[in-house]
Amino acid sequence: MNHTTEEMMTVAAARALRDGARCFVGIGLPSTAANLARRTHAPNLVLIYESGTIGAKPDHLPLSIGDGVLAETADAVVGVPEIFNYWLQAGRVDIGFLGAAQIDRLGNINTTVIGDDYRAPAVRLPGAGGAPEIAASSKEAIVVLRQSPRSFVERVDFITSVCSGPTTVITDLGVYSPDGDGELALTHLHPGVTEQRAREACGWDLRVPRAPKRTAPPSEGELAALRALAPRRKAAT
């Protein structure tokens, strides 16, 4: 089956979620990928949303991180202060799963403003949401975003979130992880993506291993499961 680059990105992100892990699902594409993982290789993935739903098992893709289906299917529903204090901050989350508008060479995340002047930004983004504490308190972080020279930058315009544990960055072109010195480096190229294309879509001089691994293309099962989620996907966060 043919697939789009967005489908590849979503499938690659879903694969990074191991079965049984406790995953704090941030706003954006992460919710689609986490729900795909639950329908494919990770039926026991524990989905935790910042709306206070722990162990949600939605039968359709939620329209927002506070969709009623999350409360109806959760093991427990708690208040927002509690979800951040007792569940996230206390270190009970294995994987923090985030979107981003920009990420930089050192893995800093920006979801606040584009432009040099905070008070008069070129683009005002939504802001932090749960991301700073998801990035800081999860045992590891997965960040998904579309890659371009404007989103993969030398230095973000605003540091909204800093990942404190092992980090995996998944884009429409490939997969990246920090090297020993903390600089983001390519580890996998998605099918059909050249090293050259990944370099061109990166705002710094990208480190590429001698022989980057290749992401396996989406399987028929993965694509079918993803597309079964699709009817409501446009509206999902």
Next chain:
Amino acid sequence: MNHTTEEMMTVAAARALRDGARCFVGIGLPSTAANLARRTHAPNLVLIYESGTIGAKPDHLPLSIGDGVLAETADAVVGVPEIFNYWLQAGRVDIGFLGAAQIDRLGNINTTVIGDDYRAPAVRLPGAGGAPEIAASSKEAIVVLRQSPRSFVERVDFITSVCSGPTTVITDLGVYSPDGDGELALTHLHPGVTEQRAREACGWDLRVPRAPKRTAPPSEGELAALRALAPRRKAAT
């Protein structure tokens, strides 16, 4: 009707609770008096127990401050951290209602140890419970205890709780309030109690006004309501 000194103390304490007030009911005789008040002049008294029950309306005297009837009849049941933080500490309680083993000239309360040596006390008492914060965070405090030279002392052996607002102390002999300089002074004598008797049951040189007021004896209605509570009273806290 004849009445015992304990009945007089309980009735006097109940009368001190005005209708509609939010009353944080500590362990001990306060629960009996608060439930009596709800059955007599203060049907809209809001009873708050440290077990997390807000607006409890028990139809019988609870066996403890965590009796199931409190949860069944409450407007809301919350956890123990919440009852202390969001409800008591935030200043939402009008009247904190406490028992005590000792009280001193300056109104300090002891429920911890009797004796000079904390590590080898003559009598080990239960300890603080909720009292320090009930005394400190309620808008006013009512303290009930039996009066004797051992309970009404110059200086308590251990300061467990300090009342921060207006305070009324109700004993089996009379009613006391701090004077302008903070020293507890007699305001009312219960029926049949002489000034001399109140002085003898006090460990310091008691201030008595020229003409102490007299507590009205328990009415028939009050005694009947109190005795209707009585069958389970012995076991109540």
Next chain:
Amino acid sequence: MTALLPLPDAVADLIGDGDTVALEGFTHLIPFAAGHEIIRQRRRELTLVRMTPDVVYDQLIGAGCARKLVFSWGGNPGVGSLHRFRDAVENGWPSNVELEEHSHAGMANRYAAGASGLPFAVLRGYTGTDLMRRTANVAPIECPFTGQELTAVAALRPDVTVVHAQRADRSGNVQLWGITGVQKEAVLAARRCLVTVEEIVDELTPRPGAVVLPSWVVTAVAHCPRGAHPSYAHGYYERDNDFYLAWDAISRDREAFAGWIREHLGAAV
């Protein structure tokens, strides 16, 4: 005790120009009807507080009610940008809006501190981010036992909090369920509060997962069926997702926005 009031009277009584006003509801039970009434009554110079200033605050900002916004995430959930919010920040239309921004954890703890009668709360957060430089309401604090450095956030104490709930009884006791968010904390942190409700009932029968606010912490209740539309009210109606999608186009254009406000709220912008 709680006043049962028509919504216009409740807004007129409780909310004044220049007030710090929090409308809360985390995706669920967003008090849209109350927000619309604030626009109709042309409140000005408000400091608007909300973790997720979504479409309802886009409307208030576009209508010129806001002087300042205290928030942690401002977007149209599931759709994209808030265009009125962006137009105010990027272009100063209809006026400049001062921003104070936090993380969700920071905002939630600020409300919890307010509800607890404490001047601040402690969390692990903000460390290494540029958020700390942008407000005086975040500061480092040292643990007196371990010497660890943590983050303190100042308590939030809105003049008024507005929330929407499923039900109240005639005394003003309020019950809400489903995703209950930060509503309890936002109500208890405020000096006054207004609760709009789907239904007024004789008795609040217990519900799994329900939060109950006793009447004596509720200043006013207003009966507003569908008062959370286009968001949802668990057990009453679903989110009107078409509206959220349509809002993207309406709000992109200043004229289209003004027309919508005129047509749907009967208010001039």
Next chain:
Amino acid sequence: MTALLPLPDAVADLIGDGDTVALEGFTHLIPFAAGHEIIRQRRRELTLVRMTPDVVYDQLIGAGCARKLVFSWGGNPGVGSLHRFRDAVENGWPSNVELEEHSHAGMANRYAAGASGLPFAVLRGYTGTDLMRRTANVAPIECPFTGQELTAVAALRPDVTVVHAQRADRSGNVQLWGITGVQKEAVLAARRCLVTVEEIVDELTPRPGAVVLPSWVVTAVAHCPRGAHPSYAHGYYERDNDFYLAWDAISRDREAFAGWIREHLGAAV
């Protein structure tokens, strides 16, 4: 994932000599059966933590399990003194027990800090009392925004927390309701936890006022019908008040106490 174990195995696996052990349950759902098993297994040198060390801790202290007690109120609720507790403190029988005492608000916040992964919590409390002088786990702290002085209490992190609940499902998800006290915080603050339950069911249907602990924070579940007796389990059985009254006489006398332990627990003191 949660282990479903017989109570003796669960206690043997989770609780070792010298551990810091919290048994929680605020008047309701007191884990008596687990306490009795700790006595049978002759655990020693425990630091026993509990807001209200009532009859169950009187038994543990009298049986010689405790080295230290961390608590806020030690009495026989509704009856009077704890005679084994008093005998240990006043006369060192069967051994001296070190005391660290707090207020309820202090203990509740210490658990909440532990559950939150913070080293301390902040409250208004202890001010002007002699409690501050008796432990290093309470200290003044200054608000970085207002300069107000408040009180910090150190987090509690028990090695093991034991609670009793009405139900668990076969995966080890736990549900308790009625007065839920500080159990959630005590479980989440602990390194390991054991939950004894009245029933193991196929599915946990939602209940008003229920707290649910997901299986992945529960180390072990043991099926113990009437495991909270003589305290009560809301919806299952009432408090056996006669036992609380009878305990007063049993516990006053060392011989009577030892006889009761022998007869009812099959354990030597």
